[in-house]
Amino acid sequence: MVFHAPLQRVPPPAIADERQALAGWLDWHRATLLSKLDGLDEAQLRRPMVPSGTSLLGLVKHLTETEHGWFVLEYARLDEEPLFETDDDPDAGFKLGPDETSQSIVADYLEMCERSRQILAAAPSLDEQVPNKRRGMIDLRRIVIHMIEETARHNGHADIIRELIDGVTGD
16 A cells, blocks of 8 residues: 655744744745655555665654654653653664554554644743753753754655655756
Protein backbone atom coordinates (compact mmCIF):
# COMPACT_ATOMS: atom_id res chain seq x y z
CA MET A 1 0.00 0.00 0.00
CA VAL A 2 1.34 3.40 -0.96
CA PHE A 3 1.26 6.28 1.51
CA HIS A 4 -0.54 9.49 0.58
CA ALA A 5 0.15 12.59 2.64
CA PRO A 6 -3.01 13.53 4.56
CA LEU A 7 -2.28 17.27 4.50
CA GLN A 8 -1.83 19.88 1.85
CA ARG A 9 0.96 22.33 2.54
CA VAL A 10 -0.43 25.81 3.10
CA PRO A 11 2.18 28.57 2.76
CA PRO A 12 2.69 30.57 5.94
CA PRO A 13 1.07 34.01 5.90
CA ALA A 14 3.12 36.76 4.28
CA ILE A 15 1.71 39.32 6.70
CA ALA A 16 0.70 38.22 10.17
CA ASP A 17 1.11 38.94 13.84
CA GLU A 18 3.86 37.06 15.63
CA ARG A 19 1.75 34.16 16.88
CA GLN A 20 0.09 33.61 13.48
CA ALA A 21 3.44 33.79 11.68
CA LEU A 22 5.14 31.32 14.01
CA ALA A 23 2.18 28.92 13.98
CA GLY A 24 2.00 29.17 10.19
CA TRP A 25 5.67 28.33 9.74
CA LEU A 26 5.44 25.41 12.15
CA ASP A 27 2.40 24.01 10.32
CA TRP A 28 4.21 24.47 6.99
CA HIS A 29 7.13 22.38 8.19
CA ARG A 30 4.84 19.76 9.75
CA ALA A 31 3.04 19.29 6.42
CA THR A 32 6.36 19.32 4.55
CA LEU A 33 7.58 16.40 6.64
CA LEU A 34 4.55 14.31 5.70
CA SER A 35 4.88 15.29 2.04
CA LYS A 36 8.30 13.54 2.06
CA LEU A 37 6.49 10.24 2.65
CA ASP A 38 4.04 10.64 -0.24
CA GLY A 39 4.04 7.83 -2.79
CA LEU A 40 6.24 5.41 -0.83
CA ASP A 41 5.24 1.97 0.40
CA GLU A 42 5.55 0.66 3.96
CA ALA A 43 8.92 -0.99 3.37
CA GLN A 44 10.40 2.19 1.88
CA LEU A 45 9.06 4.31 4.74
CA ARG A 46 10.62 1.99 7.33
CA ARG A 47 13.94 1.49 5.53
CA PRO A 48 16.95 2.90 7.38
CA MET A 49 19.05 4.73 4.81
CA VAL A 50 21.92 6.09 6.90
CA PRO A 51 24.35 4.42 9.33
CA SER A 52 22.42 5.74 12.37
CA GLY A 53 19.41 3.67 11.30
CA THR A 54 17.18 6.68 10.70
CA SER A 55 14.15 6.13 8.48
CA LEU A 56 11.42 8.45 7.25
CA LEU A 57 8.91 6.96 9.69
CA GLY A 58 11.49 7.19 12.45
CA LEU A 59 11.69 10.94 11.84
CA VAL A 60 7.91 11.26 12.12
CA LYS A 61 7.88 9.23 15.33
CA HIS A 62 10.73 11.32 16.75
CA LEU A 63 8.94 14.57 15.96
CA THR A 64 5.79 13.24 17.64
CA GLU A 65 7.87 12.75 20.76
CA THR A 66 9.49 16.17 20.36
CA GLU A 67 6.13 17.97 20.05
CA HIS A 68 4.97 16.14 23.18
CA GLY A 69 8.15 16.99 25.06
CA TRP A 70 8.13 20.69 24.33
CA PHE A 71 4.44 21.60 24.32
CA VAL A 72 2.93 19.05 26.73
CA LEU A 73 5.75 18.39 29.19
CA GLU A 74 7.85 21.57 29.11
CA TYR A 75 5.27 24.29 28.50
CA ALA A 76 1.94 22.90 29.72
CA ARG A 77 3.72 21.03 32.56
CA LEU A 78 1.30 18.10 32.31
CA ASP A 79 2.18 15.11 34.44
CA GLU A 80 2.85 12.62 31.66
CA GLU A 81 5.75 10.35 30.87
CA PRO A 82 7.88 10.89 27.76
CA LEU A 83 6.33 9.01 24.86
CA PHE A 84 9.22 6.75 23.87
CA GLU A 85 12.61 7.67 25.29
CA THR A 86 13.88 6.11 28.48
CA ASP A 87 17.06 6.51 30.49
CA ASP A 88 18.25 3.24 28.95
CA ASP A 89 17.26 4.21 25.40
CA PRO A 90 17.19 7.98 24.77
CA ASP A 91 16.87 7.34 21.00
CA ALA A 92 13.81 5.09 21.25
CA GLY A 93 11.73 7.74 19.48
CA PHE A 94 13.58 7.06 16.23
CA LYS A 95 13.02 3.29 16.41
CA LEU A 96 10.04 1.50 14.92
CA GLY A 97 8.27 -1.39 16.57
CA PRO A 98 7.15 -4.33 14.43
CA ASP A 99 3.47 -3.56 15.04
CA GLU A 100 3.75 0.16 14.25
CA THR A 101 2.55 1.10 10.78
CA SER A 102 2.91 4.22 8.71
CA GLN A 103 -0.78 4.91 9.30
CA SER A 104 -0.49 4.60 13.09
CA ILE A 105 2.71 6.65 13.31
CA VAL A 106 1.31 9.42 11.11
CA ALA A 107 -2.01 9.41 12.98
CA ASP A 108 -0.13 9.79 16.27
CA TYR A 109 1.90 12.65 14.79
CA LEU A 110 -1.20 14.45 13.52
CA GLU A 111 -2.90 14.01 16.88
CA MET A 112 0.12 15.38 18.72
CA CYS A 113 0.40 18.35 16.35
CA GLU A 114 -3.24 19.17 16.99
CA ARG A 115 -2.68 18.90 20.73
CA SER A 116 0.31 21.26 20.41
CA ARG A 117 -1.80 23.70 18.37
CA GLN A 118 -4.46 23.72 21.09
CA ILE A 119 -1.87 24.36 23.81
CA LEU A 120 -0.38 27.21 21.78
CA ALA A 121 -3.81 28.71 21.02
CA ALA A 122 -4.82 28.58 24.70
CA ALA A 123 -1.66 30.30 25.92
CA PRO A 124 -2.31 33.87 26.99
CA SER A 125 0.97 35.10 25.52
CA LEU A 126 4.16 33.97 23.85
CA ASP A 127 5.85 35.69 26.78
CA GLU A 128 4.64 32.97 29.19
CA GLN A 129 7.71 31.51 30.91
CA VAL A 130 8.45 28.03 32.23
CA PRO A 131 11.53 26.52 33.87
CA ASN A 132 13.85 24.46 31.69
CA LYS A 133 16.62 22.23 33.07
CA ARG A 134 19.22 23.29 30.49
CA ARG A 135 18.36 26.93 29.90
CA GLY A 136 16.79 28.24 33.12
CA MET A 137 13.58 30.07 32.28
CA ILE A 138 12.31 30.00 28.70
CA ASP A 139 9.26 31.53 27.11
CA LEU A 140 6.67 29.94 24.83
CA ARG A 141 8.11 31.90 21.90
CA ARG A 142 11.42 30.05 22.36
CA ILE A 143 9.58 26.72 22.37
CA VAL A 144 7.71 27.49 19.14
CA ILE A 145 10.87 28.75 17.44
CA HIS A 146 12.71 25.63 18.56
CA MET A 147 9.94 23.41 17.15
CA ILE A 148 10.14 25.24 13.81
CA GLU A 149 13.91 24.72 13.78
CA GLU A 150 13.68 21.09 14.89
CA THR A 151 11.04 20.20 12.30
CA ALA A 152 12.83 22.08 9.51
CA ARG A 153 16.13 20.38 10.37
CA HIS A 154 14.52 16.96 10.24
CA ASN A 155 12.88 17.89 6.94
CA GLY A 156 16.41 18.26 5.60
CA HIS A 157 17.17 14.76 6.84
CA ALA A 158 13.95 13.55 5.22
CA ASP A 159 15.03 15.17 1.93
CA ILE A 160 18.25 13.18 1.94
CA ILE A 161 16.60 9.92 2.97
CA ARG A 162 13.91 10.31 0.31
CA GLU A 163 16.50 11.00 -2.37
CA LEU A 164 18.42 7.89 -1.32
CA ILE A 165 15.25 5.77 -1.54
CA ASP A 166 13.96 6.76 -4.97
CA GLY A 167 15.78 9.85 -6.23
CA VAL A 168 12.90 12.22 -5.54
CA THR A 169 13.93 15.72 -4.43
CA GLY A 170 11.95 18.80 -3.61
CA ASP A 171 11.21 21.37 -0.97
